[in-house]
Amino acid sequence: MEPATSVKAEELFQLTERVNRISVSPTMAVLQEAEKYKARGVDVVDFGPGEPDFPTPEHIKRAAIKALEENRTKYTATPGIAPLRQAICDWHAANLGSSPVFQPAECIVTAGGKHAIFNAACALVGPGDEVIIPAPYWVSYPDIVKYAGGKPVFVATQPDDDFRLRAAAVEKAITSRTRMVIANSPCNPTGAVIPPDEFAKIFDVCRRHGVWLLSDECYSHFTYGNAKPFSVASLPGGRDRLMIAGSFSKTFAMTGWRMGYLLAPQPIIAAVTKLQSQSTSNATSIAQYAALEAAKGPMDSVGAMLAEYGRRRERILNGLRAIPGVTCTAPAGAFYVFPNISAHLNANMPTDTAVAKQLLEREHVAVVPGEAFGAPGYLRISYATSLERIEEGLRRIERFFTQSAGRQ
Numbered sequence: 001m002e003p004a005t006s007v008k009a010e011e012l013f014q015l016t017e018r019v020n021r022i023s024v025s026p027t028m029a030v031l032q033e034a035e036k037y038k039a040r041g042v043d044v045v046d047f048g049p050g051e052p053d054f055p056t057p058e059h060i061k062r063a064a065i066k067a068l069e070e071n072r073t074k075y076t077a078t079p080g081i082a083p084l085r086q087a088i089c090d091w092h093a094a095n096l097g098s099s100p101v102f103q104p105a106e107c108i109v110t111a112g113g114k115h116a117i118f119n120a121a122c123a124l125v126g127p128g129d130e131v132i133i134p135a136p137y138w139v140s141y142p143d144i145v146k147y148a149g150g151k152p153v154f155v156a157t158q159p160d161d162d163f164r165l166r167a168a169a170v171e172k173a174i175t176s177r178t179r180m181v182i183a184n185s186p187c188n189p190t191g192a193v194i195p196p197d198e199f200a201k202i203f204d205v206c207r208r209h210g211v212w213l214l215s216d217e218c219y220s221h222f223t224y225g226n227a228k229p230f231s232v233a234s235l236p237g238g239r240d241r242l243m244i245a246g247s248f249s250k251t252f253a254m255t256g257w258r259m260g261y262l263l264a265p266q267p268i269i270a271a272v273t274k275l276q277s278q279s280t281s282n283a284t285s286i287a288q289y290a291a292l293e294a295a296k297g298p299m300d301s302v303g304a305m306l307a308e309y310g311r312r313r314e315r316i317l318n319g320l321r322a323i324p325g326v327t328c329t330a331p332a333g334a335f336y337v338f339p340n341i342s343a344h345l346n347a348n349m350p351t352d353t354a355v356a357k358q359l360l361e362r363e364h365v366a367v368v369p370g371e372a373f374g375a376p377g378y379l380r381i382s383y384a385t386s387l388e389r390i391e392e393g394l395r396r397i398e399r400f401f402t403q404s405a406g407r408q
C-alpha cells in the first residue's frame with residue numbers, strides 16, 4: 001500500500017520535512033484506482049474528474065497551431081507575454097466587472113490556477129501564519145498552506161445554508177495570526193456560490209483586520225439559476241488586500257494547457273514573478289497564445305457548455321434525491337453535486353471512503369469521498385460527463401445503496 005512505501009521513502013531518502021508535510025491529492029488517488037479498472041477493460045462510470053469533458057474550442061486550438069507554425073516556441077517574459085496580460089485584465093473587466101480595470105503590472109500568467117494559488121501562498125504565508133479555509137474545501141488549499149509554512153484554520157459551512165461562506169463565521173475565526181482567507185465561489189466540491197452582498201461583507205472583514213482575501217474564481221462562469229458570474233474585484237472601495245486566482249482550465253475546457261493567472265497589487269505580482277523566475281519561468285509559450293485567443297475571442301462555447309452542465313445538474317440532482325437515505329443540496333455553480341450519504345454508513349461501510357471504495361468495486365462507479373474535502377459522510381460526484389453516463393451511473397448508485405440497505 002502507498003503509505004508504507006512513502007514512509008520508507010522518507011526514511012531511505014531523508015526527504016525534507018517541508019515535503020513530508022504534504023500528501024498526494026486524494027482526488028488523484030481515486031482517479032488512479034479507477035484507471036486500474038479501466039485498464040482491465042471494465043466499464044467504469046467515472047464521476048471523479050474535476051475537468052470538463054468538452055474539447056478545447058476550435059478557435060483556441062487553431063491559435064496554438066498558428067503559434068507553433070510561427071515558431072513562438074521560445075522563452076517569454078516570466079509574467080507572460082504582454083498582450084496576454086492585457087487581454088486577461090480586459091477579459092476580467094468585461095466578463096466579471098473588475099473596476100477599475102486591472103493593469104498588466106497587476107497580472108501574472110501562471111501554469112494553471114493552482115500554480116497561482118501556490119505562488120501567492122508562498123509569497124505571503126510564512127511559519128505560524130494562519131489561513132482561513134472554508135470547509136468543505138478544495139483538496140489542495142490545506143496542503144499549499146502547509147507547504148508555505150502556514151496553518152490551515154477551517155471554517156465550516158452548513159448544508160442547510162447551501163454551504164455558503166458567511167462573513168460572521170470568517171470574522172469569528174480571525175486571530176492576530178491570521179494572514180489570509182481563501183474564498184472559492186463557485187465552490188469545489190459543494191457548488192456553493194457566495195451571494196455578492198455576503199462577499200462584500202467578507203472582504204470588508206478582511207480589510208478591517210488587515211487580512212488578505214484570496215478569491216479563487218476558477219469556476220466563475222459556471223453558475224445556475226439566480227447565481228451569476230461575480231468577482232469581488234467589481235466591488236467599489238479599493239482592492240488592497242485582494243488577490244484573484246483565475247484559470248482557463250474550466251471556463252475554456254483547457255485543463256491540460258496549464259493556463260492560469262493571478263491578479264493582485266503590483267508588489268505582490270513582482271514577488272510572485274521573482275519566485276516564478278527561479279522556478280517554472282514562463283508558462284508554456286504556445287499555450288499563452290491559445291489563452292490569448294480564449295480571452296479575446298467569442299464566449300459562445302462557454303455558454304454552450306454551461307447549458308449542457310445545467311441539463312446534467314438537473315438530472316443528477318433529481319436522480320440522487322430519489323434514492324432513499326441520500327440528501328443533496330442544489331449546487332448554484334461549478335459542475336459537482338455533493339450528496340450526503342451518512343444514512344448509509346454502517347459497520348460494513350463505516351466511512352464515505354469505504355463507500356467510495358465499495359462503489360468502485362461492486363458497481364464500477366468512481367466518486368471522490370467527502371473526507372478528501374474535509375466533509376465526512378459525503379461523496380463528490382462530477383457531472384462533467386455525458387447525460388447517458390449519468391443515467392447509467394445513477395442506475396448503479398441506486399442499486400448499490402438499495403442492496404447495501406438490504407444487507408443490513
Ligand SMILES: Cc1ncc(COP(=O)(O)O)c(C=O)c1O
Nearest residue numbers: 050112113114138188218247249
Ligand atoms: C477550486 C479549484 N481551484 C483551482 C483549481 C486549479 O485548476 P488549474 O490549476 O487547472 O487551473 C481547481 C482544479 O480542480 C479547483 O477545483
